[in-house]
Amino acid sequence: MKQLLVFIRKEFYHVFRDRRTLLILFGLPIAQIVLFGFALSSEVKNIGITIFDQAHDINSQQITNRVKQSAYFIVQEPAASLEEIHTKFKEGSIKCALVFPPGFSEDLYRSGTAPVQIITDASDPNNAKITVNYLSAILGTYQQELNPNLVIPLQIVPEIRSLYNQEQNGSLNFIPGVIALIFMIVSTALTSVAVVREKEMGTMEVLLVSPLKPVMVLISKAVPYLVLSLLDFIIILLLSVYLLDVEIQGSLILLFAESILFIVTCLSLGLLVSNVTNSQQAAMLFCMMGMMLPTLLLTGFLFPLENMPWIFQAVSNIIPSKYYYEIIKAVMLKGLGFGYVWKETLILLVMTCLLLGLALKKFSIRLA
Amino acid sequence: MMVEVNNINKTYNEGEITAVNNVSFAVDKGEIFGLIGPDGAGKTSIFRILTTLLLPDSGSARVDDLDVVKDYQEIRRRVGYMPGKFSLYQDLTVEENLRFFATVFNTTLEENYHLIEDIYQQIAPFKTRRAGKLSGGMKQKLALCCALIHRPQVLFLDEPTTGVDVVSRKEFWEMLRKLKQQNISILVSTPYMDEADLCDRIALMQNGSIMSIDTPANIVESFPKNLYAAKAGDIYTLLKQLQGDEVVESCFAFGEALHLTFKSDQDADNTVKRIVAEQQLDDLEISRITPTIEDSFIRLMRENATETETDGK
Numbered sequence: 001m002k003q004l005l006v007f008i009r010k011e012f013y014h015v016f017r018d019r020r021t022l023l024i025l026f027g028l029p030i031a032q033i034v035l036f037g038f039a040l041s042s043e044v045k046n047i048g049i050t051i052f053d054q055a056h057d058i059n060s061q062q063i064t065n066r067v068k069q070s071a072y073f074i075v076q077e078p079a080a081s082l083e084e085i086h087t088k089f090k091e092g093s094i095k096c097a098l099v100f101p102p103g104f105s106e107d108l109y110r111s112g113t114a115p116v117q118i119i120t121d122a123s124d125p126n127n128a129k130i131t132v133n134y135l136s137a138i139l140g141t142y143q144q145e146l147n148p149n150l151v152i153p154l155q156i157v158p159e160i161r162s163l164y165n166q167e168q169n170g171s172l173n174f175i176p177g178v179i180a181l182i183f184m185i186v187s188t189a190l191t192s193v194a195v196v197r198e199k200e201m202g203t204m205e206v207l208l209v210s211p212l213k214p215v216m217v218l219i220s221k222a223v224p225y226l227v228l229s230l231l232d233f234i235i236i237l238l239l240s241v242y243l244l245d246v247e248i249q250g251s252l253i254l255l256f257a258e259s260i261l262f263i264v265t266c267l268s269l270g271l272l273v274s275n276v277t278n279s280q281q282a283a284m285l286f287c288m289m290g291m292m293l294p295t296l297l298l299t300g301f302l303f304p305l306e307n308m309p310w311i312f313q314a315v316s317n318i319i320p321s322k323y324y325y326e327i328i329k330a331v332m333l334k335g336l337g338f339g340y341v342w343k344e345t346l347i348l349l350v351m352t353c354l355l356l357g358l359a360l361k362k363f364s365i366r367l368a
Numbered sequence: 369m370m371v372e373v374n375n376i377n378k379t380y381n382e383g384e385i386t387a388v389n390n391v392s393f394a395v396d397k398g399e400i401f402g403l404i405g406p407d408g409a410g411k412t413s414i415f416r417i418l419t420t421l422l423l424p425d426s427g428s429a430r431v432d433d434l435d436v437v438k439d440y441q442e443i444r445r446r447v448g449y450m451p452g453k454f455s456l457y458q459d460l461t462v463e464e465n466l467r468f469f470a471t472v473f474n475t476t477l478e479e480n481y482h483l484i485e486d487i488y489q490q491i492a493p494f495k496t497r498r499a500g501k502l503s504g505g506m507k508q509k510l511a512l513c514c515a516l517i518h519r520p521q522v523l524f525l526d527e528p529t530t531g532v533d534v535v536s537r538k539e540f541w542e543m544l545r546k547l548k549q550q551n552i553s554i555l556v557s558t559p560y561m562d563e564a565d566l567c568d569r570i571a572l573m574q575n576g577s578i579m580s581i582d583t584p585a586n587i588v589e590s591f592p593k594n595l596y597a598a599k600a601g602d603i604y605t606l607l608k609q610l611q612g613d614e615v616v617e618s619c620f621a622f623g624e625a626l627h628l629t630f631k632s633d634q635d636a637d638n639t640v641k642r643i644v645a646e647q648q649l650d651d652l653e654i655s656r657i658t659p660t661i662e663d664s665f666i667r668l669m670r671e672n673a674t675e676t677e678t679d680g681k
Contacts (some may be wrong), residue, residue, distance in 0.1 A: 006471040010460065017459045202455035209419045209449040210472050211441075341439075365440070367421045 003212060007220035014194065015224060021190065029182045029232045033239045037176045037226050038237075044130045047072055048094040052079040053102035063116075063142055067098065072134050085119065095121045096131045164249075164334050175240050176328035177301025178263070180321040182232050184295050187266030189287035190274065191225045195274035196283040205367065222267045228258075229263045249335030258331065258341070261348055262324040268355035275362040295321045325349050369430075370522050370553035371395035371418060376427035378413050379577075387413040388424070389576035395522070395553050400544060403557040404564045404661070405573030411557035412452055413525045414578075418555070419449045427635065432521045445473075448520030450511050452527040452557075458500025458621055462491055462510055465499050466517065473518030483550065484513045487543050505536025523547065525556040529563065539579045561662035572665050579668040591659040591667065593617070593629040594636055601650040609647060615639055620666060627663060 015021050049067065053060050068075050076094055079085045085097045099117035101107070107154075110113035118135055120128040144150075165172050194219075198204040207217055240246040248255070269291060277283040296302055298316040305316055316322050323344040332335040338345070371394060372542040378388040385432055403411045418431055420440035429436045434443050466488075470477045481488070481601045487509050494502060497509060508528055515523060520550040525544075529537040542565065546577055548568075558569065564570045564584050569675045571581045580587060596620075600606040607626055610619045619628040640654045 003471055003474070006468060010457070010464075010468050013460055013464065201458070202451055202453040203457060205451045206419060206449060206455045206469075207472070208421060209444050209447065210469075211445045211474060212472050296660070366423065367416060 004216060004220055007212075007216065008099060008223050011194070011224040015228065024190065025186060025228055025232065026235070028185060029178070029236050030239065032178050032182065033175075033236060033243070036178055037239075037244045044127050044134075045072055046074055047127075047131050047134075048076055049073045049096045050076045050079045050085060050088055050094045050097060051149055052082070052097060052099045055100045056101045057103075057105035059105045059108060059114075060100040063098075063100075063139065066138050066142055067135070070134065070138060089119075089121055094239055097128065097137070098135065163187055172246055172333055174301055175236070175244070175246060176325050176332060179233060179236055179259070179302070179328060180299060180324050181292065181295055182236065183229055183259075183263055183266045183324075184287075184292050184321065185226050186229045186232055187263050188270040188291050189268030189284060190228075191221060191267055191279050192273040192277070192283040192287055194225070195221050195271065196277055196280050199274075199278055200280055200345075206330065208365065208367070214365050215360060218360065218363060222271065225267060226260070226263055230259070232354060235260050248332050250331035251337065254338055255328070255331050258324070258327050258345065258348075261345065261352065262320065263354040265324075265348060265355065266321045268352055268359050271359035272355060272362065275359060275364070294319050297326045298322065301306070301325055320351050369394045370397050370399075370432055371401075371555060372430045373414070373418070374428050376417060376429055377413070377425045378410075378417060378422065379425055380633060384526045386576050388417070390427070391576070391578055392427075393571050393578065394579055394632070395555055397553055398548055398551045399568045400548055400554045400556065400566070402567030402571055403555070404559075404561060404562055404567075405557075406559055406567075409573040410576035411573060412526055415449075415451075415524050415555070416556065419447060419524055420444060437460045445518075448515035448518065448523045448672055448681070449625040450508075450515045450523075450525045452530065454507050454511060456499045456507070456511055456514060459498060460562075461496050461498055462502070463495040465510060466513055469514040470517045475518045477517065480517055480519050482548075483519055484516050486546060487513050487516075490539075494641050503536075505539070508532055508540060509543075514545070520552065521553045523552055523556075525554065527557050527559065529558060529560065537563070561660065561665060564661040570661070572661075572668060574665075574669050574672060577672075580664070587661060588659055588662075591664050594633045595621070595657055595663060596628050596636075596640065596654050597625040597657045597670050598628060598652070598654045599624070600647075600652040606647065606649055606652070610643075612660045613643065618667070618670065622662070629667075650652070 015025070043304065051064050051067065053064065064075075067073050073096075076088070079088065079097065082099075085094075085099075087092045088097070097117075097119040099119065101115060101117075104114050104116070116139070118132055120131050122128040198207065198217075204217075208214075211252065237255075241248065270287070271281055273286050275288075277286055293316075298305070298308075298319050299321045300316070305313055305322070308316070327341045327344045327348075330341050373391060373393050376388055376391045377386075379386050391410070391414060393401070394585050403409075403414065405411055407533070413422065417424050418429055418436060420436050420443050423437060431443050432446050434446075436443060460468065467477055470480075483673065491502075491509050491513070493504055494506065499507065502510065512525070512528065515525075529540055532540065537560075543560070544556065544566070547554060558564070567584065568580065570587065572579045580590075582590070598606060603621070603624070603626065607619065607621060610616050610626065610628055615630050615632070617629045617631045619626055630639055636656075644652055644654060
């Protein structure tokens, strides 16, 4: 027991004496939260637009003013020809153009319909779609104002309510994802590197020729990173609550319990990686490519899993972070209890047992 | 017998590289036994087999009467091991390293302090310095302390003096002599022939095989020929000419001189006189000398090489 404690203390020495490790441990979670919370936003704003007005009449002017007032658009110099619009698209100074044909008002009042053209840069299809939606909304409101007395006889009025996130706070969705990612980095990558470093430095050779049981080496390596991961978890929760105004709906105890389970999953993965690699670089690369990329892409926090081809959906089923992400979303954001997440918890538990068993079995008691 | 090795073989890359070839030897209690040989002679592989880190392909070995394969856990409690590469925690201080290894071996620094006192006193002034910042000699002294802290029955030191300055090397060997008095058996390897004399018995190794095992004195004594040292202003021309002379059996550069033996030692003095007269070289001097371990090593190595050649034919 004393051996274990001394060994664990030694691990903490390693961590606190290495600036790089400290930076990854505490700099990364803070940077990620701030980045995702403030800089990276899926909202489309500040769209460059140019207006090619061939009509110059009252209606086209009014619409132009509406666009200018909108917070979503930045109206650039008006264009004088279609060619100029294309040049501007190529330059990248605009993402959208609005074209009024000659005699816009005349058409409108004489025949009752008048066309207006919206040209978008669809190299980013999502943004193009959203831009069109914004412009259509502006045109729609203007149209209604033109016919104040018109009442459509049969009207369906949608009333929208956003559950679990009334204010549509964009931070909510990514926080569980960031937590999962941080655990992957700290528990998997740093742990595997810590074990492989002993191999690389030759200290593993000395440790093996000692009464210390191999299992003890693994436990002593895992415990500090479990503690540090939990510390990171607390930092992220505090930042989310106080910096990003996220409300934690569910039980904190359940949240911590599930997180500990997932950290152990990540630690087992890390120990497994350390068994099959012999250099710190290889371990790091393996964790980045083999563990973090799937976590980013296939847990559903950056890209919805439902839209992926079945093969990727199938692969996502073996990625532990997918289940953790669902659990955290359910508990933290929806305030659901254990009854709603027991299935995911069970899957994680089984995965953890398998990985940990494999890691212990694979740990070699000799060199090579 | 503290260490017994019987016909050990070890190959790597599925038999492609032979690291240890049919090696047998034994180390007595309280004996300093040296494995002497160049890099790649198989010394480290033997150490790793004896410290239970590697499994031999065939053959058996016992340490403190325990089998290295079956009883590996018990052996790991009883031996001290210092790998060839500095293997302590560079980011921990001298004292932290020592206390850590003491705890790992279920003991304390205080309990066995008397054992390491002499050595530790030399590094004690730097005990708050990180191990990575120590000089080469200091590092080896610290590593020796760490390997000794649990009072092992056998000490395995793999090239402990490689990369260490001459003074520290001398001090290091003095420490080993003191440990011998504590009745600790020491198996040590070194590529430096001059350290061979400091061992009780040595095994000369080359290409995974042991060429000879004996006390250093016996090995030197069993050198079968008279050995001569030749010096001249133009040593290169001398070497060429002597190697071409048919009475010369072997001649090779050794430091600043040439060491040579003749095919026949009868009438050798006259041969020497004849050569000096014939060569016409400035400052030519040939004198008889006592062979060293290195001379024996080179002779054995050449004999082995000729044998393999004849075998090949």
